Amino acid sequence: MKRLLPCRDCRQPVLWTITEAGKRLPVNPDPDPAGNTAVRCDGTGAWRSRRPTDELPLMAWERLHKPHIATCPTRAQQLPLPVGVTSLAAHRRKRRQTR
Numbered sequence: 421m422k423r424l425l426p427c428r429d430c431r432q433p434v435l436w437t438i439t440e441a442g443k444r445l446p447v448n449p450d451p452d453p454a455g456n457t458a459v460r461c462d463g464t465g466a467w468r469s470r471r472p473t474d475e476l477p478l479m480a481w482e483r484l485h486k487p488h489i490a491t492c493p494t495r496a497q498q499l500p501l502p503v504g505v506t507s508l509a510a511h512r513r514k515r516r517q518t519r
């Protein structure tokens with residue numbers, strides 16, 4: 421069961437997850453194959469998120485979601501480019517080049 425809470429900026433319902441670093445990360449509630457965040461529900465009903473890596477790719481029990489900040493309309497107005505999105509794309513490009 422997904423517990424959705426409104427985004428502080430745009431008031432859209434978002435799924436609040438806990439990252440591996442213990443931080444709260446809101447993601448869009450519906451899975452998105454273009455997302456960069458693996459989301460799963462742990463045994464206690466908490467939603468956990470992490471970045472899939474080459475060593476630990478997406479697992480069968482995880483779904484890809486987009487971090488809400490990437491699509492938040494209010495954030496998009498405040499920031500010319502969402503921070504996580506561009507840096508991740510650059511990171512992916514860099515990683516491909518080194519292989």
Ligand SMILES: [Zn+2]
Pocket residue numbers: 427428429430431432488492493494495
């Ligand atoms: Zn928002």
